[in-house]
Amino acid sequence: MNLRAIPDSMDPTTVGSIDTELDRVSREHRVRIRLAIESGSRAWGFPSPDSDYDCRFVYVASLDTYLSPWRTRDVIETPLTGLLDVNGWDLAKALRLLVGGNAVLIEWLMSPIVYRGDSAFRDELRALADEVADRDQVARHYLHLGARQWRLFGGSGSLKKVFYSLRPAMALRWLREHPEAVVAPMPLPILLEECELPADLVAAVRELTELKSRTREMGSGGAPAPIAAFIAAEFERARDAFPKTSGRDLARAKAATAAFFRQQTIVTATG
Template identity: 55%
Template sequence: MRTIPDTFDQSAVAAIDGRLEDVAAAHCVRIPWAVESGSRAWGFASPDSDYDCRFLFVRPAAAYLALWPARDVIETPLDGLLDVNGWDLAKAVRLATAGNATVGEWLRSPLVYDGDPAFRDALLDLLAAVTDRGRVRRHYLHVGRGQWAHARAGADVVRLKRVFYAVRPALTLRWLDDHAGVPPMNLDELLAETDLPLGVRAEIEELRLLKARSRELGEAPVPPAIAAWVEQVLAPEPDVAPDPGSAVRERANAGFRDLLDRWAPAGR
């Protein structure tokens, strides 16, 4: 399947397609899922936002028996416009079991460069079986705290571009307070489904409009309502999460082996 809009820079899309083909050939891997992540998929891109392609890859089955296994990440060069890299299926399952929500977001991205829905659905089913809500909360807490610290350029100044990277996980934590199931990754959906103080909502929308038409937001005084709200959401969250336990890890192992049987390419 492919769901890339015509509004994307077609030369960038062609370059991403070429990189994915090169990765598959050079590393002898299969890439059953490749999507756009980052601000474009999250719904707050700038005119100069780069293209963040993320993919999942599977090595030949024998590669997972090697005493000296290959890296579980494949990266391609950053060039200012393209950021293309991916994770091994084993890494994806392992991190998701520990609570990392990134894999689930990649699988639910609406912007797909190339993907097999059967692979996506099978991996989503496995994630549903091994994912714990408490571990997912801890993931978004860590992301939110890290991004908010990164956004703060000084005591009274923030890097406006980075504010969104703290707002989205904070919104996700609030969404998890009020809803069952899997939180949306898109900012519009989070805003629509989360109760927010009017001042916070207004500042987010104002900043979002500015980001949509500006190539470089730079630094500015801290948006006061956003700052107070983000810190209120993130501060009391406990930095703990339950251990997956042996039964969950065995379910993850079994699910990984099933996926490997179906999706590993031929080779050594």
């Protein structure tokens, strides 16, 4: 385990509690945690003073677990404790969802905040994601997620919730401007920097981010006009730019992910 990237802004006591919880999960569930990262607003680059700590991890179970005819759960969930939310997926589940177009594992692989992990594992899994993930399906994941949140916002509501639509919309914009890429950066500030955007939009996003960073309650109201127009326009463009795919041949993707899974179970069994 040679990965560790914790910003100074994170509370060291809380980080210590997460480390303790990850140690407990490994010991009690007899699994090897290959990567544990921060998800949610802290990793996306727009935390509030009272934001939760959303630790997510990918684990590999013992070889006995995979060779048994009796299925076990492929998710480990721990009780919510204060601001701590610590949950993880079995590698097999993560790979199935990756091939199916779910962007969650991709998000985890791109998180700038890492509690622990193996750099070779992350690098190889990132390369695998680039190889097997379907660009249009990943984009449709962002579209579905962001458009749903935008409908729930309904034009006016808690300003915090604007970010739940803004970040997927920005990821869609980044993917449109980088047509050879499958995986978009995770932090909102990087998405802003790497896209060609109107100055008034960038200013509005930075102002809203700054407000969220220093207040627990942002209040309610409509999204700033440049942001609202951007979100609506990006979701509309994405419906044509990233069409629904059907009948995709998954043989190669399944073979590549199966080979990676077998390699990692052997590493765990012999490590």
